[in-house]
Amino acid sequence: MSNSLSLPRETLLKLYTTMLKIRQFEERVAGLLTGQPEIICPVHLYTGQEAVATGVCANLRDDDYVFSTHRSHGHYIAKGGDLKALMAELFGKATGCSGGRGGSMHLAAPEIGLPGSSAIVGGTVPLAVGTALASVMQEKDSVSVAFFGDGAVNEGVWYESLNFASLRKLPVVFVCENNLYSTHMPIALTLANTDIYKKAAMFDMPGVRVDGNDVVAVFKAARKAIRAARQGKGPSLLECMTYRWHGHVGPNYDLDKGLRNEQEVKQWIERCPVKRFEESLLTSGIISSAEKQNLYKLVDDEIESALKFARESPYPEKDTVLEHVFSL
Amino acid sequence: MRSITYAEAINEALAQKIESDRSVFLIGQGVTSPWYVGTTTTGLLQKFGPERIIDTPVSENAVTGAAVGAALAGMRPVIVHPRMDFMYYAMDQIVNHAANWSYMFCGKVKVPVVFWGIINRGGEQAAQHSQAIHAIFAHVPGLKVVMPSTPYDAKGLLISAIEDDNPVVFVDDRWLYSQAGDVPSEMYSVPLGRAVIREKGSDITIVAASYMAVEAEQAVKELEKQGIDAELIDLRTVKPLDEKTLAGSVQKTGRLVVADSGWRTGGFAAEVAATITEKFFSCLRSPVARVTLPDAPAPASRALEKAYYPGAADIVNAARKLVNK
Numbered sequence: 001m002s003n004s005l006s007l008p009r010e011t012l013l014k015l016y017t018t019m020l021k022i023r024q025f026e027e028r029v030a031g032l033l034t035g036q037p038e039i040i041c042p043v044h045l046y047t048g049q050e051a052v053a054t055g056v057c058a059n060l061r062d063d064d065y066v067f068s069t070h071r072s073h074g075h076y077i078a079k080g081g082d083l084k085a086l087m088a089e090l091f092g093k094a095t096g097c098s099g100g101r102g103g104s105m106h107l108a109a110p111e112i113g114l115p116g117s118s119a120i121v122g123g124t125v126p127l128a129v130g131t132a133l134a135s136v137m138q139e140k141d142s143v144s145v146a147f148f149g150d151g152a153v154n155e156g157v158w159y160e161s162l163n164f165a166s167l168r169k170l171p172v173v174f175v176c177e178n179n180l181y182s183t184h185m186p187i188a189l190t191l192a193n194t195d196i197y198k199k200a201a202m203f204d205m206p207g208v209r210v211d212g213n214d215v216v217a218v219f220k221a222a223r224k225a226i227r228a229a230r231q232g233k234g235p236s237l238l239e240c241m242t243y244r245w246h247g248h249v250g251p252n253y254d255l256d257k258g259l260r261n262e263q264e265v266k267q268w269i270e271r272c273p274v275k276r277f278e279e280s281l282l283t284s285g286i287i288s289s290a291e292k293q294n295l296y297k298l299v300d301d302e303i304e305s306a307l308k309f310a311r312e313s314p315y316p317e318k319d320t321v322l323e324h325v326f327s328l
Numbered sequence: 329m330r331s332i333t334y335a336e337a338i339n340e341a342l343a344q345k346i347e348s349d350r351s352v353f354l355i356g357q358g359v360t361s362p363w364y365v366g367t368t369t370t371g372l373l374q375k376f377g378p379e380r381i382i383d384t385p386v387s388e389n390a391v392t393g394a395a396v397g398a399a400l401a402g403m404r405p406v407i408v409h410p411r412m413d414f415m416y417y418a419m420d421q422i423v424n425h426a427a428n429w430s431y432m433f434c435g436k437v438k439v440p441v442v443f444w445g446i447i448n449r450g451g452e453q454a455a456q457h458s459q460a461i462h463a464i465f466a467h468v469p470g471l472k473v474v475m476p477s478t479p480y481d482a483k484g485l486l487i488s489a490i491e492d493d494n495p496v497v498f499v500d501d502r503w504l505y506s507q508a509g510d511v512p513s514e515m516y517s518v519p520l521g522r523a524v525i526r527e528k529g530s531d532i533t534i535v536a537a538s539y540m541a542v543e544a545e546q547a548v549k550e551l552e553k554q555g556i557d558a559e560l561i562d563l564r565t566v567k568p569l570d571e572k573t574l575a576g577s578v579q580k581t582g583r584l585v586v587a588d589s590g591w592r593t594g595g596f597a598a599e600v601a602a603t604i605t606e607k608f609f610s611c612l613r614s615p616v617a618r619v620t621l622p623d624a625p626a627p628a629s630r631a632l633e634k635a636y637y638p639g640a641a642d643i644v645n646a647a648r649k650l651v652n653k
Contacts, residue, residue: 065401099434108433115400116433120424126390127425130397137353137379137403144397157420160390167385324435325469327493 005284007216012286015058015215016277019050020299022074023274025083028303029073029090030251038311039090041103046074048213048245051273052177053078055218056145056238059226060113065131065144067124068117070105071177071244075117075147081109083306093313100316101324113142122148122155125174129161132170132235143229144172151182153196162237166203169234173225176239177212183248184259197239205235212240213273243268329512335505337479338368341486342406344515346376349404352490355382355395356408356444364410365446366505392418392443396426396495399441404490412445412499413459426495427470438493442486447501447589449539450633455625460538460589463596465497466567472496472520473567477541479509481564484518492520501539501589523570525577529559532583532647535574535600537563540587540619540638547587547643554644556651566596574600575608582613583650587643592620617646 005012026047032038046053049071057066057078068075076086081097089096090104098106105119115131118124128146135142152158153176165172176197182190193199200207206228210221218240225236245265247254254260281287287295332340345352353376358364360373360383373381384391388409395407409415415422422443429439447460466473474489474496476482482500489496526541527548536544541562548558559577563570578584584604586597597618605616619642627636 067397098432098436101434102432106432108436110433110437115397115437116429118425120420123393123420123425126393126421127397127400129390130394130399131401132397133394134398134401134403137398138401157389157393160385160387161393164385164387164390164394324431326472327430327435327438 005216005280005286007219009286011058012281015054015219016281016287017295017299018054018058018078019215019274019277020295021083021302022046022050022053022077024296024299025077025303026073028307030246033251041090041092042249043090043104044071044249045244045246045251046071048268048273049074049177049179049242051215051218051277052175052212052240052242053147055215056175056222058219059223060143060145062112063140063142065113065115065128065142067115067128067144067146068107069121069124069148070117070119071149072105072107072117076107076109076114079109079114080112081107081114083302084309085109087306087310088313091310091313092315093310094316095309095313122152122158124148125152125158125161128172129165129170132165132172133168135171141230142171143226145175146172147175147177149182150176150178150180150187150196151190153199154182154190162203162205162235165235166205169232171229171232172235173222173229174235174237175222176237177242178239179242179244181244181248181260184254197237200237205237207237207239209239209241212242213271213276215273215277242273245269329510331508332479332511333505334479334482334500334507335367337483337511338486338500339370339372340511341483342369342372343375345487345490346372346380348515351402351404352406353380353382353403354406354408355384355391356410357384357386358410359383359408365408366502368505388414388417389421393421393425395441396421396439399439400429400437404440406442406444406490408444408446410446411448411457412461413456415443415445415461422465422471422495422497423468427468430494431470439495440493441495442489442498443495444498447499447538449501449503449589450637452628452630452633453626454628458626462497462499462566463590463594463599466596466599470495471567472565473499474520474565475499475538476564477504477538477562479507479511481518483511484516485520485564487515488517488520491517496520499538503539504542507542518564521565521568521570523561523563523565523573525559525573526562527558527560529557529581531557531581531651532585533559533561533577533581534585534587534643534647535561535563536587537566538589540589543640544587544643546640547647550640550644551647554648556647558647569600569603571603571607574604578604578608579611582611584612584616585619585643585646585650586616587619587638590621591623592618593623595620614650617650619643619646
């Protein structure tokens with residue numbers, strides 16, 4: 001593992017806890033999607049990519065903006081979103097973070113810098129440029145982060161957005177989660193040049209590729225990019241190499257459909273970002289196995305109480321279906 | 329009261345809002361150009377500087393998205409598309425994002441952005457520089473659509489659009505830019521969603537918006553000469569539609585001609601006609617007539633344009649048929 005763990009213990013524990021929270025949450029949700037599913041809305045699980053959202057968001061404040069995608073749970077949790085409101089949203093309940101109107105792909109918590117996630121590939125990339133533009137005009141030092149997958153790099157708006165952000169030296173960090181697949185398509189079949197980070201040079205901005213399964217590496221690379229943005233030095237592109245364990249959508253692994261081979265999935269599961277970090281924390285004595293077990297319990301308890309909350313929450317009243325088309 | 333042009337009225341609305349509210353700014357292609365947007369932005373750059381009068385690359389999708397993003401962060405941007413045709417590039421941000429945002433997040437996040445699109449009717453500009461696509465926006469939940477026809481309404485509605493907490497599509501037509509009219513020099517607003525009766529009449533109701541309201545004014549005068557007493561309603565806002573004013577008029581006249589600057593099929597005239605026949609059928613003494621563009625792209629040649637663009641004479645003909653004169 002490339003990280004030297006040369007971060008304060010508090011930071012390391014924070015990273016570990018967040019990754020654990022995402023992992024345990026996603027796997028609990030995966031269970032709820034099978035058999036007689038309690039969750040009906042399309043769910044794109046983040047399992048395997050935890051180090052990216054965690055490492056980036058650990059550098060952010062509540063007044064920094066994060067824009068997310070259809071695969072949004074990890075970003076929501078890493079930015080500090082409430083698990084009860086998240087689980088309730090997946091259940092389509094009135095108490096969900098989007099009042100049951102958004103579902104898994106549309107999560108918002110504006111009070112902590114999550115103005116909303118979008119299911120349109122690449123759609124939130126210009127929105128992050130816009131919040132960054134607003135921060136400059138409002139003379140705030142907030143930074144905006146746009147998370148997107150490798151698929152989004154094939155959208156025209158992506159190029160337009162990076163150009164405009166660089167042109168105006170806006171405080172935005174573009175974080176590509178390269179999980180090697182654009183739904184069912186391996187990137188070699190979608191990108192003429194698969195070195196996404198190198199595209200930054202076209203826009204005269206720094207572009208860096210990091211091991212997206214190494215949370216400390218992501219944290220440090222993001223810290224540099226976010227600091228630069230906050231200091232008015234303009235945008236950066238961060239390409240995090242990672243892998244989603246589950247298929248594009250739902251709890252399956254897309255093995256039965258012949259989209260990926262078992263060996264590839266296994267190899268990436270062996271490189272599990274949570275386990276790798278956990279083992280290095282244990283080996284270096286930063287946490288004890290008792291502390292680890294305690295943390296799992298705390299995280300699992302929080303998830304179970306979120307699940308209980310979601311199950312017990314009411315559905316939105318039918319007569320509210322037309323509310324909020326417009327803000328009053 | 330002083331008389332100024334429609335273009336000056338827009339300029340004044342922008343200047344007064346940008347001056348009085350730190351969150352308002354103008355962004356889009358050609359806002360610092362001497363000709364892109366007529367004279368509507370003349371002097372704004374000198375007055376407010378390049379931080380708030382932002383001329384942009386031809387990146388409609390990203391720049392519109394940036395305006396939407398700025399609105400999410402508490403700004404009140406006006407994003408201009410000097411030719412509405414290019415707004416198709418920005419459809420994803422306008423429709424998928426801005427329009428859906430309030431609903432998708434249960435009203436937690438507001439999107440106070442104005443999408444300003446200019447119709448460039450005629451002038452041999454052909455199919456890709458002349459479209460009037462307000463009906464497409466009116467179709468989308470979460471968008472309001474305004475189409476002022478007078479300098480007074482242009483200023484007042486643009487101010488209302490900027491002050492509204494929702495995405496508003498503000499549509500004007502460059503053929504209106506030289507129209508002059510009385511406009512107060514102070515700030516005022518014209519409420520969204522309210523039509524106005526321009527001419528009172530009893531034989532037939534003519535409904536129009538934007539430049540077609542100007543053509544309709546001429547039609548009313550011509551009809552008067554022919555002994556037909558037409559009532560003219562200028563919609564001003566096409567969405568939300570002021571059904572009350574429409575209904576009041578049709579209940580009185582029993583006849584309706586809708587003149588719209590867009591295409592016929594699935595167009596805005598069809599929406600007005602359907603609304604009236606659905607809700608006020610018993611008041612109607614004749615079928616509803618539409619005066620619209622044909623279902624064809626705009627041609628270039630001036631000879632073909634004459635056959636393509638409807639005007640006052642077409643409104644007069646439609647009205648005469650309905651009253652059997």
